[in-house]
Amino acid sequence: xxxxxxxxxxxVLVGQIFQEAHGFTPLRTPLEAFAIERGQAVITExxxxxxVLGGIxxxxxxxxxxxxxxxxxxxxxxxxVTDDAYAHLLSAVLDAARSGxxxxxxxxxxxxxxxxSLDSAEADLLRRLRELVGPDVPMVAGFDLxxxxxxxxxxxxxxxxxxxxxxxxxxxATGERVAKVLxxxxxxxxxPVGMKVLVPMLTGGNDxxxxxxxxxxxxxxxxxxxxxxxxxxxxxxxxxxxxxxxGVGQTIVVYARDCEGRESAGALAxxxxxxxxxxxxxxxxxxxxxxxxxxRTRSRIVLGDFGDRVLAGAPGDSLYVVKxxxxxxxxxxxxxxxxxxxxxxxxxxxxxxxxxxxxxxxAITGAEPPLKLTGTVLSVGVxxxxxxxxxxxxxxxxxxxxxxxxAGRVTLLITRxxxxxxxxxxxxxxxxxxxDADVVVVKSGYNFKLAFGAWGECVCIETPGxxxxxxxxxxxxxxxxxxxxxxLVFEAAAxxxxxxxxxxx
Ligand SMILES: [Zn+2]
Numbered sequence: 024x025x026x027x028x029x030x031x032x033x034x035v036l037v038g039q040i041f042q043e044a045h046g047f048t049p050l051r052t053p054l055e056a057f058a059i060e061r062g063q064a065v066i067t068e069x070x071x072x073x074x075v076l077g078g079i080x081x082x083x084x085x086x087x088x089x090x091x092x093x094x095x096x097x098x099x100x101x102x103x104v105t106d107d108a109y110a111h112l113l114s115a116v117l118d119a120a121r122s123g124x125x126x127x128x129x130x131x132x133x134x135x136x137x138x139x140s141l142d143s144a145e146a147d148l149l150r151r152l153r154e155l156v157g158p159d160v161p162m163v164a165g166f167d168l169x170x171x172x173x174x175x176x177x178x179x180x181x182x183x184x185x186x187x188x189x190x191x192x193x194x195x196a197t198g199e200r201v202a203k204v205l206x207x208x209x210x211x212x213x214x215p216v217g218m219k220v221l222v223p224m225l226t227g228g229n230d231x232x233x234x235x236x237x238x239x240x241x242x243x244x245x246x247x248x249x250x251x252x253x254x255x256x257x258x259x260x261x262x263x264x265x266x267x268x269x270g271v272g273q274t275i276v277v278y279a280r281d282c283e284g285r286e287s288a289g290a291l292a293x294x295x296x297x298x299x300x301x302x303x304x305x306x307x308x309x310x311x312x313x314x315x316x317x318x319r320t321r322s323r324i325v326l327g328d329f330g331d332r333v334l335a336g337a338p339g340d341s342l343y344v345v346k347x348x349x350x351x352x353x354x355x356x357x358x359x360x361x362x363x364x365x366x367x368x369x370x371x372x373x374x375x376x377x378x379x380x381x382x383x384x385x386a387i388t389g390a391e392p393p394l395k396l397t398g399t400v401l402s403v404g405v406x407x408x409x410x411x412x413x414x415x416x417x418x419x420x421x422x423x424x425x426x427x428x429x430a431g432r433v434t435l436l437i438t439r440x441x442x443x444x445x446x447x448x449x450x451x452x453x454x455x456x457x458x459d460a461d462v463v464v465v466k467s468g469y470n471f472k473l474a475f476g477a478w479g480e481c482v483c484i485e486t487p488g489x490x491x492x493x494x495x496x497x498x499x500x501x502x503x504x505x506x507x508x509x510x511l512v513f514e515a516a517a518x519x520x521x522x523x524x525x526x527x528x
Pocket of ligand 1: 168169191304
């Protein structure tokens, strides 16, 4: 705290590294897949964003912090980040941390990045930062609740908090929460102590927070934290179920304001862990099929392609829904995204206005065969878009190389790389109007409901692909034993997030 006293404004390192791994896709995520800001642009470009970083920046402004930008980098969920890309992102953060004395660090992280060599990039990043700045510089981070919190990333943080909603409508609020805790740590008002429980299970659906077992758990957690003045915050991490790694499971973490609340925090973490385990068989869902959905309604419907969700790391290369519509519901006007590098190249070479015949889709996984189409190239280019809906509103997302093809009543947004299509901005910012569409296909299972609700009815449908919940086909090894793969006995027991905090000396 002495450094703070000497200077007027605390120097707080800020940054964002945001991507979510699917450990079983053949793709990798290179540096080019990230939308990146550096230097002052980290602050100016993200100040308005409804992301954890935006929440940190806005709170820092109010608190009068001297913000030290490192890097802000966001990529679509997908394959493991290449070692080269991670080395670049890591050094951007470490170089900024070396640029002068720091009073604190506040980061926006997804929490589920895996690299070619690491099962938790965030654990590695935070460990290296801790080694660099020493034990006395407070370090906090806000996470997506699908983060791999059992993989070691909590061990280096003074405070961590995850979104409390799925679909995720509270990223900015999560950033504000961690930054406000940091402000109070810097003022000497708090010294958080975290207690965590790892529940060895995967969820297989029914894992939104607005209903079902997670609604009850979040409600109980919120009430207990509000009623107990020794407690600060409780997070329930539902790890992305498409990764392997030591500690993959559900992580409950409860922070007390200081050492005196340690037992209360441990008791709540343990209780929530017991509730989660007892509810393990209820985390399942049954989704409607395309046919069931189109029998019910045929206008202004947004279909979440559950099995091929780019937002959970699938390649987004399946045209399953479009093919079914063409086969049985041809009068419907459809807008759909699809990942296909060769088709983008072919359309780009042909040029805007050209008529092309091509096969598209099925280019990466091969699970869903390609579709042959003849159409007109409406546009080609390299794009970005801005989120309009509540999920990361205001944040700029990368589209990369793309082509828009009109084939009869089907409008395809073909991208070279997997596209996050949870927001109408990805279509509108490329000039693809949605007013005349009957059906919009998105590669999202949850977050699209926050952004497309004003346009039409949002329904997640059962489709094939890499993001169907089926841990039995994935071949998880390091995460074992794990429900539902193994028969195991589990008793919840809370342990400190920072092992040295056991005695709270
Ligand atoms: Zn998430």
